[in-house]
Amino acid sequence: MGAEPLLKLTDVKSCYGNIQALHGISLEVYPNEVVCLIGSNGAGKTTTLMNIMGVVRPTCGEIVFAGKRLNGLATPRIVSMGISCVPEGRRIFPALTVEENLQMGAYTQRGATSEIEETMSWVYELFPILKERRTQMGGTLSGGQQQMLAVGRGLMARPRIMLLDEPSLGLAPLLVEQVLGAVTRIKQEGVTVLLVEQNALAALEISERGYVLENGNVVLTDKASALIDNETVRKSYLGQE
Amino acid sequence: MGIRSLSMKDKTLIGIILVLAALYPLITNSYMKFVLMTGIVNALLVVGLHFIFGLTGQLHMAMAAFWGVGSYAFALAVTRLSWPYWLGVFAAIVAVGLLGLLLGFPTLRLKGFYLAITTIGFGEIVRLILLNWAPVTGGVFGVAGLPRPTIGPLQFGKNQPFYYLLLAILALLTLAARMIEHSKYGAAFRAVHDDELAAEAVGLDPTRLKILAFVLCGVYAGIGGAMYASLMQYISPEVYTLERSQMLAMMLVIGGMGSLPGAIMGSVLLTFLPEVLRFLQQWYLAVYGAIVIVIIVYRPTGLWGIWVRATEWIATLLKRRGDTRGAA
Numbered sequence: 199m200g201a202e203p204l205l206k207l208t209d210v211k212s213c214y215g216n217i218q219a220l221h222g223i224s225l226e227v228y229p230n231e232v233v234c235l236i237g238s239n240g241a242g243k244t245t246t247l248m249n250i251m252g253v254v255r256p257t258c259g260e261i262v263f264a265g266k267r268l269n270g271l272a273t274p275r276i277v278s279m280g281i282s283c284v285p286e287g288r289r290i291f292p293a294l295t296v297e298e299n300l301q302m303g304a305y306t307q308r309g310a311t312s313e314i315e316e317t318m319s320w321v322y323e324l325f326p327i328l329k330e331r332r333t334q335m336g337g338t339l340s341g342g343q344q345q346m347l348a349v350g351r352g353l354m355a356r357p358r359i360m361l362l363d364e365p366s367l368g369l370a371p372l373l374v375e376q377v378l379g380a381v382t383r384i385k386q387e388g389v390t391v392l393l394v395e396q397n398a399l400a401a402l403e404i405s406e407r408g409y410v411l412e413n414g415n416v417v418l419t420d421k422a423s424a425l426i427d428n429e430t431v432r433k434s435y436l437g438q439e
Numbered sequence: 440m441g442i443r444s445l446s447m448k449d450k451t452l453i454g455i456i457l458v459l460a461a462l463y464p465l466i467t468n469s470y471m472k473f474v475l476m477t478g479i480v481n482a483l484l485v486v487g488l489h490f491i492f493g494l495t496g497q498l499h500m501a502m503a504a505f506w507g508v509g510s511y512a513f514a515l516a517v518t519r520l521s522w523p524y525w526l527g528v529f530a531a532i533v534a535v536g537l538l539g540l541l542l543g544f545p546t547l548r549l550k551g552f553y554l555a556i557t558t559i560g561f562g563e564i565v566r567l568i569l570l571n572w573a574p575v576t577g578g579v580f581g582v583a584g585l586p587r588p589t590i591g592p593l594q595f596g597k598n599q600p601f602y603y604l605l606l607a608i609l610a611l612l613t614l615a616a617r618m619i620e621h622s623k624y625g626a627a628f629r630a631v632h633d634d635e636l637a638a639e640a641v642g643l644d645p646t647r648l649k650i651l652a653f654v655l656c657g658v659y660a661g662i663g664g665a666m667y668a669s670l671m672q673y674i675s676p677e678v679y680t681l682e683r684s685q686m687l688a689m690m691l692v693i694g695g696m697g698s699l700p701g702a703i704m705g706s707v708l709l710t711f712l713p714e715v716l717r718f719l720q721q722w723y724l725a726v727y728g729a730i731v732i733v734i735i736v737y738r739p740t741g742l743w744g745i746w747v748r749a750t751e752w753i754a755t756l757l758k759r760r761g762d763t764r765g766a767a
Contacts, residue, residue: 251640277642289637291630298626305627306642351641 210259221414234393234401237411278306280358292337303354342373359390398435451700478710487659491652496632501558504565507679509664514582532661539657543650569676581675695743
């Protein structure tokens with residue numbers, strides 16, 4: 199593991215109106231790691247990602263990415279620094295074609311058109327189905343294909359780290375395997391991944407390390423393999439005795 | 440690029456411009472010729488509205504204010520300040536572009552009906568200023584004696600040459616709109632329409648995009664407003680009402696939201712519809728309303744949708760005839 203974390207959250211607190219959602223989250227993600235956040239509904243997993251992306255502003259604490267403070271920066275700026283997000287529920291643009299969806303992912307890229315095209319052919323290589331469907335409207339794709347498109351759109355920003363929010367949500371077991379398989383491939387391409395999942399076992403199986411969140415706090419952190427064997431985790435999140 | 444490689448939308452746009460060009464000499468009634476000219480000016484405005492309402496999905500109900508400020512900026516520049524014609528048009532573009540910026544900023548956090556209500560209020564404020572700031576705007580008397588354009592030795596004072604100039608401007612501005620639509624900004628406008636939160640999450644800036652769409656709309660409305668003033672040669676505040684804003688929005692909806700050919704079809708046809716229905720006298724508004732409701736309920740994709748269906752139907756019909764002939 200590298201000495202310097204790529205992404206580091208220190209005591210991040212965050213509120214929605216009067217309701218405090220995060221009570222001081224601290225976590226680290228090192229280069230070329232897959233790290234997962236697990237926890238039940240309302241534990242603060244998505245809120246953590248929203249704070250990193252600058253969609254929700256932390257009330258306190260510090261978020262540092264590659265040595266730079268992210269607090270208070272606007273989302274487009276954060277995306278252009280090398281963080282991209284695949285939001286929960288995919289949120290692709292249904293009335294845009296597959297290719298236009300991908301182009302939107304590269305919106306913050308200042309590079310030349312040829313560079314963007316290069317990235318696009320890389321994404322098409324990772325997900326050949328998207329190339330097949332490139333002129334089709336995003337909304338006409340199946341759930342699994344839409345998830346691939348959402349991941350592809352995230353990759354178009356050439357991120358150093360990718361935040362994935364519940365990529366397996368609402369997908370059939372076979373597709374869950376496909377989508378999480380894609381995460382492993384992304385890691386092989388040199389992209390660091392921070393994964394949020396309710397499907398804790400599947401997430402831990404492809405991760406190096408994991409954080410367990412409960413009511414806006416980190417209650418446990420360890421190597422993924424150790425978490426799978428941890429008794430509390432087994433009982434609470436894996437549904438095993 | 441050959442004609443075959445053009446999309447259906449581009450072909451239809453070229454077709455519409457050609458039909459409009461051929462239509463003018465075919466109309467014998469000089470009043471109807473004038474209605475057609477008004478239709479072209481409306482199309483300029485509706486193509487502008489297409490950016491903010493059609494593509495970006497923001498319900499902008501102050502189109503009459505944009506149009507009115509365009510008309511007045513042009514009229515005051517060429518009469519009070521004695522500016523040359525095209526400098527007056529430029530003043531109109533800048534004035535309404537700035538107005539778009541002005542309306543864009545405070546309304547960015549508003550969506551849907553809230554935005555619509557705010558823009559309605561904005562439109563009323565502008566109308567009242569045009570009406571009551573008499574020392575500048577001329578109040579109820581409006582501004583008279585507005586010129587028709589000249590370009591070098593070319594004179595556009597008569598209706599026929601002016602009509603073809605208007606059509607050329609429409610063709611040019613439609614081409615520009617089509618190019619913007621095809622650029623990454625066009626797709627970004629539609630992305631904001633589709634899912635604003637997702638757009639923000641992938642790094643688009645919905646705020647800036649909406650302001651940009653408002654300003655583009657303003658630029659088109661500035662040209663449309665100036666051309667309207669030049670067409671009428673006299674302007675007064677009572678035309679720039681909420682009713683006209685609704686009418687312009689309706690032209691876009693009836694034409695088919697989010698499609699440029701639809702925007703132009705809707706503008707021209709809805710400009711003509713009241714004239715065609717005039718023989719119904721007091722019943723005309725009821726029939727007019729009924730036609731609009733039928734289109735919205737049964738063909739939500741509007742005239743553009745109807746056109747697409749019709750061409751598909753004709754294509755299969757031709758193909759079938761070709762097949763049977765081949766079999767015989």
